[in-house]
Amino acid sequence: MQTLVIVAKKDNPEAVALASRIRETYPHLTVLGDRSLAHELGWPRVEDRELAARADLTVVLGGDGTLIYAARLLGGRGVPILGVNLGSLGFMTEVPVEELFTTLEEVIAGRFQVDSRMKLTCRLIRGGRVLIEDEILNDVVINKGALARIADHETSIDGVPITTYKADGVILATPTGSTAYSLSAGGPIVHPSVDCTVLSPICSHALTQRSIVVPADRTIRITLRSETADTYLTLDGQTGHGLQGGDCIEVVRSANRVNLVRNPRVAYFSILRQKLHWGER
Numbered sequence: 001m002q003t004l005v006i007v008a009k010k011d012n013p014e015a016v017a018l019a020s021r022i023r024e025t026y027p028h029l030t031v032l033g034d035r036s037l038a039h040e041l042g043w044p045r046v047e048d049r050e051l052a053a054r055a056d057l058t059v060v061l062g063g064d065g066t067l068i069y070a071a072r073l074l075g076g077r078g079v080p081i082l083g084v085n086l087g088s089l090g091f092m093t094e095v096p097v098e099e100l101f102t103t104l105e106e107v108i109a110g111r112f113q114v115d116s117r118m119k120l121t122c123r124l125i126r127g128g129r130v131l132i133e134d135e136i137l138n139d140v141v142i143n144k145g146a147l148a149r150i151a152d153h154e155t156s157i158d159g160v161p162i163t164t165y166k167a168d169g170v171i172l173a174t175p176t177g178s179t180a181y182s183l184s185a186g187g188p189i190v191h192p193s194v195d196c197t198v199l200s201p202i203c204s205h206a207l208t209q210r211s212i213v214v215p216a217d218r219t220i221r222i223t224l225r226s227e228t229a230d231t232y233l234t235l236d237g238q239t240g241h242g243l244q245g246g247d248c249i250e251v252v253r254s255a256n257r258v259n260l261v262r263n264p265r266v267a268y269f270s271i272l273r274q275k276l277h278w279g280e281r
């Protein structure tokens, strides 16, 4: 391991201080920071693309949002990501701050396992042209603005019509994202070792239209059938795009995955028990 890239939660002094300590502790490693961290600490500024190309390990100091940001920033190489929780929930940032340095020692020595998480590739197709193509760790959300009318979402799997959701929107979640927005919309919790896509309508007009779990190798297409001026596509809660009637959102499993460094002291279900307040065993 030569190059460690730190992505720190923006405007968070604890994250900045920890990043600085990491660099002091490992002088034999090249330690680089994301754009805002490098600016904060006066480290050399390295372009995102170069960070993505050089990283052997990424350390995320922040919450789930920072981890999603890091996964998007570092793209497709599957570089291990060690998530240290400075946020409120920490579903994906498994390592508490107190265990940061003991865990880093193990990881730098090569003694670690990763949890390989599926990603989705999402395309926004308008008039037969791909306007946007992006990779997703959590979810693809089609949603309406506050005053927009309920929309028709014509949905197919591998070209076979499923239904037209008359709903506020539709969420397409990965197993990782199943515990985020999709769960709030009534979707199932999917263990991250299962590869699938969860299709969840948001406030569907028809009460019988529930979440569907779709095998990961299928292509899901949703075409907006209403002329809505106020409907949006949100990717991982990070980027938003305005949608028009006739737009098609296509989702398939990505060839790339996100490799999260596992905290050997924490099991997936213990995270759920704690974060979802299920009580003791």
Ligand SMILES: NC(=O)c1ccc[n+]([C@@H]2O[C@H](COP(=O)([O-])OP(=O)(O)OC[C@H]3O[C@@H](n4cnc5c(N)ncnc54)[C@H](O)[C@@H]3O)[C@@H](O)[C@H]2O)c1
Pocket (backbone or CB within 6 Å): 063, 064, 065, 066, 068, 087, 088, 089, 090, 091, 092, 138, 139, 176, 177, 178, 179, 180, 181, 182, 184, 235, 236, 237, 238
């Ligand atoms: N009503 C809702 O539940 C709702 C609404 C909008 C967005 N979201 C979620 O927020 C995500 C983006 O997260 P953010 O932190 O950048 O935005 P944010 O700061 O608005 O956080 C939303 C919350 O979702 C949690 N979260 C994020 N990913 C999660 C996951 N995989 N499992 C469990 N909880 C998770 C975060 O810890 C945070 O508490 C989106 O992908 C979407 O799923 C949820």
Ligand SMILES: Nc1ncnc2c1ncn2[C@@H]1O[C@H](COP(=O)(O)OP(=O)(O)OP(=O)(O)O)[C@@H](O)[C@H]1O
Pocket (backbone or CB within 6 Å): 007, 008, 009, 010, 034, 036, 037, 062, 063, 064, 065, 066, 067, 069, 086, 087, 088, 089, 090, 091, 238
């Ligand atoms: N280094 C960064 N550069 C740019 N944007 C960032 C950076 N770190 C975090 N963000 C953005 O800030 C948002 C908030 O971060 P994050 O979700 O980690 O904090 P939090 O809300 O305290 O934690 P949690 O999501 O666990 O509640 C993220 O959605 C992300 O888009």
